[in-house]
Amino acid sequence: MMGTYRKRISSSRPNLRTSDGEEVPVSQKKLRFTEQFKFFDRLHDDIVVSILSILIATSDCPSDFINARITCKNMYTLSQSPIVLAKASPKTFVRAKNWSEFGQAFLLDCANAGNIEAWYGLSFIVKAARKLHAAAMYSLALIQFNGSGGSKSMKNLKVGARLCQRAAYLGCADANREFGHCLQDGYGVSQDVSKGHHLLHLANVHDIGVVFSLVARSQDVSNDTMRNILAKWGHPVNQFLVDWFSIRVPDKGLRLCSNNGCGRPETRKHEFRKCSDCGEVNYCSRACQELDWKLRHKFECVQFDVDDDDDVIDEIEVMHIATTDA
Incomplete structure (x- = not known):
């Protein structure tokens, strides 16, 4: 007995047209992909601006916002709205190793839109x-x-x-x-x-809270982990300075703050204070001195031996090193 079958009906696929009016055949998959982007054209501009504002304020890296920005022409245009740029978080600013004229122009656009973080990033x-x-x-x-x-x-x-x-x-x-x-x-x-x-x-207490909040999932609270986290914890502008001067050598004779998470450079010779024991490190502030001492320098300072068995040494070690003008 011969099996029955249905006659396959070929569906006509619409073609795209060039600017000259010539039809160009496209695959069904590409057509569906094109139709998806037409959905953005049907959204009201206010909705798209609201979405972009939330995205730029919560992005963890520049690519999060850039990928959305280049989605289509309408998204790119609306992403330049002052309403969007005013809410940009410092994490969306271009990193030091990828710095370019585009990154500087983007930062200036954010500053002109009234973004306070951009003002700080541009040294305003x-x-x-x-x-x-x-x-x-x-x-x-x-x-x-x-x-x-x-x-x-x-x-x-x-x-x-x-x-x-x-x-x-x-x-x-x-x-x-x-x-x-x-x-x-x-x-x-x-x-x-x-x-x-x-x-x-x-x-x-704040330092301890930062460490434990960031390593709670991995449950790794070793000394090396604490040093790495606290050294990198801070404002993104400070991290930008650290990366910037690691790539570009600062002016001859001027030093950087020895705290790995600071990145501040001197503006004149011997501006920062140095460790009075070893004289090998210098700091822009007492806060940087204390933090770097806890994280790194107490293990390297040649004039002070650390007794690992002493439970109270952490309470007095910060007071042991006095800073003097270089």
Whole structure:
């Protein structure tokens, strides 16, 4: 018995047309792919702008936003909206190793749109600080403490301490640690040892919280892991400086802060303070000195032997090294 069969009906596939009106045959798969992008054309521009704003504010790397930006012409046009660029997170800025004219132009567009992080990234520190940007305010404090950009006579410890206090209030962990040292040593403020110790304790608690929150899944809390995490933990602009100067040698005679997570360069010779024991490392601030001492330098300083069996050494080691002007 012969089996029955259905006559196969060939479906006509539409063709694409060139600008001259000539038909070009396309496969069904490519046609479906093309039809999907027509869906974006039917979305209202306000919806697309809202989606792009959320994406650029939550992206973990530049490619997350760039891939969406080059999806189609409409997406590219709307991605240049000031509403979108004003919400760009610093993680979407181009990395130092991939820096180009495009990256600089993108950063300038974000700054012109009123993005505070872009202001800070372009060294518009005062402008960002006026908008209560914590990291920018802390950077201004260090400029006052070190007299950056001028001579030692331009230092203003009182102004630096006030800026550091405001940055700590806004949530900057480094400023919290630095202001704790200011209170402890009477540096630019009236000395208050108990309050200084309290702020330093809060800074240490913050460091521990950062480590455990990032390694909770792997449950790896070894010393090497803690050093790597805390050294890289900080504002993306600081990481940009670290990467930038690792590729490009700074001006001759000028040093970088020895804290691996800082990246700040000197603006004049002997601006940063050095370790008074070994004289091999230098720091832009007491906060960087303390953090680098805990993470690295205490294992390398030639003048101080670490007793691993002493449980209380971590409480006194920060006070052991005094910093002096180079």
